[in-house]
Amino acid sequence: MSAPSPSPAPGRNRKVLGRLSLPERTFVTDALRTETVGGVLLLAAAIAALIWANTPIRESYESVRDFHVGPASLGLDLSIEHWAADGLLAVFFFVAGIELKREMVAGDLRDPRAAALPVVAALCGMAVPALVYTLVNVTGGGSLDGWAVPTATDIAFALAVLAVIGTSLPSALRAFLLTLAVVDDLFAILIIAVFFTENLNFAALGGAAAGLAVFWLLLRRGVHGWYLYVPLALVIWGLMYNSGVHATIAGVAMGLMLRCTTRKDEGERRSPGERVEHLVRPLSAGLAVPLFALFSAGVAVSGGALxxxxxxxxxLGVVLGLVVGKAVGIFGGTWLTARFTRASLSDDLAWPDVFAVSSLAGIGFTVSLLIGELAFAGDKALTDEVKAAVLLGSLIAAALSAVLLKVRNAKYRRLWEDEERDDDLDGIPDIYEQDNPAYHLRMAEIHERKAAEHRRLAEVTGGASEENDGPA
Structure with a gap:
């Protein structure tokens, strides 16, 4: 056996935001496609809510939003708005839990060195907006209760903006944005669990914990059947809601329990977590989140209110936190990570590209609206004003990032075309095969075949010309 070749010095020659592996690129492409469609529906729902709440029929919006339904004996006589925030968003956070689990066991977060970038960027992207909000309110004499509102990123809304402006963002930047949002969701979940939980009902909390234990045991024993898991999940959700802990935590906990690695010896092509995510993600992106937006984004908007x-x-703290805090925090975290790990930015990208994506992460729609409702639950007027600030801040961040990304769109398009080129038509982008001798042999055969076809065409054309030039 030959001795192993020496490994490079730690941190040297490592690229920040370099090309993804082919399996990771395929996964990211599929995930982002669903998120983009969901983002467009989310955007449509938000616009519909604003129109509905700012027209003469706004009373019907308030009547539907405030209509109560559910068994009061179980503590679940909730308004439609409440069901959307606590019920439907549990589905969203369930998918977020699966995404996080997959990233930790099979994605970028599995490797501590690779995980450092999105984790540090996400932490800075949450700490700086919170700091901006706090400074604005300390100097202005406002309430500090909303410090967490501008800390969240809405990946679906961000991708909808990309779809609308039509930029061909390279897969490395898209993957960075997706992983950043997954880590962001994790810390948002922790913020909700730690800072917005009070008046605990320990009996209900114990019941929820017991339900989660049963859920975990069924998964570990390989028990199949949605008819077991769905009713159990509903019971866990109901107990978690009545415990005083925000009910969406139940969705995250169940998502994290799913196995997200494949068992090759059993012939698995996709893990159970991936299969469930594939089934539930359309429900989350296409129904749960848009309905939440429909019943949460309907605030009165006028020139004076804006x-x-x-x-x-x-x-003001929310707007500046989203627009300034997010961009500065994520960009600064990324630059610091590269600086102190002695890594260099990918040759295909420049630091303005990172800043543009950081600005895009300032779109904090879904979770920011949820945290705004939790932070100012006792003040309906201020809750609506904070919601308007989230909408406005997200809009400004979207417009700023759109301008910055459009400036570089010609460069992005060339990178995207290089990533997608498949001249040998084998279903694998050529950029992933350039070091494979078999690829160069296939390409040589293709070029030789095309050259032969050109020669035959020239002979046929030449022969026809000679016949035409002959005597009549």
């Missing part, structure tokens, strides 16, 4: 966003410290 102007007041910039005069109140709470709302």
């Amino acid at each position: 102007g007041e966003v910039f005069t109140q410290p709470e709302t």
Whole structure:
């Protein structure tokens, strides 16, 4: 056996935001396709909510939103708005839990060195907006209760913006945005669990924990059947809601329990987590999140109300946190990670590209609206004003990132075309085969075949010309 070749010095020659592996690229492409469709539906739902709440039929919007339904004996006599926030978003966080589990066992977060970038960028992208909000409200005499509102990124809305502006963002930047949002969701979940939980009902919490234990045992024993898991999940959700812990935590916990690695000896092509995510993600992106937006984004908007966003410290802190804090925090975290790990940016990208994507992460729609409702639950007027600030801040961040990305779109398109080129038509992009001798042999055969076809065509054309030039 030959001695192993020496490995490079730690941190040297490592590229930040370099090309993805082919399996990771395929997964990211599939995930982002669903998220993009969901983002467009989310955008449509938000627009519909704003129109519905700002027209003469706004009373019907309030009547539907505030209509109560559910068994009061189980503590679940909730408004439609409440069902959307606590019920439907549990599906969204269930998918987020699966994504996080997959990233930790099979994705970028599995390797500590690769995980450092999105983790540090996400932490800085949450800490700086919270700091911006806090500074604005300390100096302006506002409430500090909303410090967590501008800390979240809405990946679906961000991808909808990309779809609308039509930029061909390279897969490495898209994957960075997706992984960043997954880590962001994790910390948002922790914030909700730690800072927005009070008046615990330990009996209900114990019941939820017991239900989760049963859920875990069924998974570990390989028990199949949605008719077992769905009713159990509903019971766990109901107990978690009544415990005082935000009910979406139940969705995250169940998502994290799913196995996201394949068993090759059993012939698995996809893990159970991937199969469940494939089934549930359309429900989350196409129904749960848009309905939440429909019943949460309907706030009264006028010229005067939008102007007041910039005069109140709470709302101004949210806008500046999303627009300035997110961009500065994520960009700064990425640069610091590269600086202190002695890594260099991918040759295909420049630091302005990272700043543009960081600005895009300032779109904090879904989770920011949820945290805004939790932070100012006792003040309906301020809750609506903070929601308006989230909408406005997300809109400004979207417009800023659209301009920055459009400036570089010609460069992105060339990179995207290089990533997609498949001249040998084998279903694998050529950029992943350039070091494979078999690829060069196939390409030589293709070029030789095309050259032969050109020669035959020239002979046929030449022969026809000679016949035409002959005597009549």
